[in-house]
Amino acid sequence: EIVMTQSPATLPVSPGERATLSCRASQSVSSNLAWYQQKPGQAPRLLIYGASTRATGIPARFSGSGSGTEFTLTISSLQSDDFAVYYCQRYNSWPYTFGQGTKLEIK
Amino acid sequence: QVTLKESGPALVKPTQTLTLTCTFSGFSLSTPQMRVAWIRQPPGKALEWLARIDWDDDKFYITSLETRLTISKDTSKNQVVLTMTNMDPVDTATYYCVRLASGYFDYWGQGTLVTVSS
Numbered sequence: 001e002i003v004m005t006q007s008p009a010t011l012p013v014s015p016g017e018r019a020t021l022s023c024r025a026s027q028s029v030s031s032n033l034a035w036y037q038q039k040p041g042q043a044p045r046l047l048i049y050g051a052s053t054r055a056t057g058i059p060a061r062f063s064g065s066g067s068g069t070e071f072t073l074t075i076s077s078l079q080s081d082d083f084a085v086y087y088c089q090r091y092n093s094w095p096y097t098f099g100q101g102t103k104l105e106i107k
Numbered sequence: 108q109v110t111l112k113e114s115g116p117a118l119v120k121p122t123q124t125l126t127l128t129c130t131f132s133g134f135s136l137s138t139p140q141m142r143v144a145w146i147r148q149p150p151g152k153a154l155e156w157l158a159r160i161d162w163d164d165d166k167f168y169i170t171s172l173e174t175r176l177t178i179s180k181d182t183s184k185n186q187v188v189l190t191m192t193n194m195d196p197v198d199t200a201t202y203y204c205v206r207l208a209s210g211y212f213d214y215w216g217q218g219t220l221v222t223v224s225s
Contacts (some may be wrong), residue, residue: 034211036154043203043215044154055213087154091210094167098154 002027004090006099012107015078021102023071023088032092035064035073038101039084047086048073075104109133111143111204111216118222119194125221129187129204133214136162136182142207143187145178147200148218159207160187194223 003026013019023033031051036044046055048064051071061076075082083106088099115127127145134141144159158178159167168176177190187204204216 032210036212043218044212045215046211046213049209049211049213089154089211094159095169096156096210098156100153 001095002029002090002093002097004088004097004099006086006088006102008102009100010103010105012105013078014107015080017078017107019075019078019082019104021073021075021086021104023066023073023099025069025071025090028068029090029092031067032090033064033066033071034089034091035062036087036089037082037084038087044087078104080106109206109214111206111214113202113204113216113219115202115219115221117220118224120225121195121223123194125189125191125194125198127189127191127202127204127219127221129189129216131185131187131204131206131216134206135185136160136180136187138162140209143180144205144207144212145187145189146203146205146212147198148203149197149200152200157191157202158189196223199223 005024007022033051035048038044052064063074065072085101085103087101111131141162145157148154158176160178175192180187199222201218201220203218205212206214
């Protein structure tokens with residue numbers, strides 16, 4: 001089974017700065033990679049699919065890149081609403097597994 | 108507008124069977140390529156998918172829990188039901204019903220917290 005590894009586990013960033021979150025797959029998943037945001041007490045929300053396509057209603061400050069085994073979620077100019085946990089998820093083959101998450105916290 | 112909502116008991120005892128119902132709207136599970144899955148999240152931990160059911164009634168389960176899980180659908184009621192037998196305290200989690208779109212989960216229910224305790 002392909003394992004998804006996210007780093008770092010926690011990322012302290014100041015509001016207004018850029019955040020870069022990483023996700024690595026143990027084998028190639030091509031571009032079959034999604035990113036989700038989860039705020040406390042809420043269900044996850046789809047941000048990015050196809051490694052780089054923003055979901056409906058997602059602000060342009062969120063961008064995804066990568067293919068194969070290395071992926072990045074970049075959030076430019078962090079806003080207070082962006083501090084949350086972010087998960088990557090592969091869907092190249094079933095089972096569609098998630099990473100362990102990166103918690104974006106206020107520095 | 109796509110919505111999904113989970114319902115079921117908030118508290119179950121160890122060894123009991125959990126039955127969760129997902130009632131959805133805005134799409135039909137009889138439409139080709141439509142899929143619904145259950146995902147759970149223990150408190151403070153990561154997401155873990157459990158089961159999936161497709162428009163053609165294909166079913167898939169996480170290997171580690173396969174013997175305990177059953178997923179089914181009632182297309183006429185727009186419902187998907189998940190049963191999990193022999194519940195244990197480690198199964199305490201928020202359980203989400205989600206729709207799959209080409210592999211990624213595009214719509215999520217609000218989740219329902221299930222606590223397993225005597």
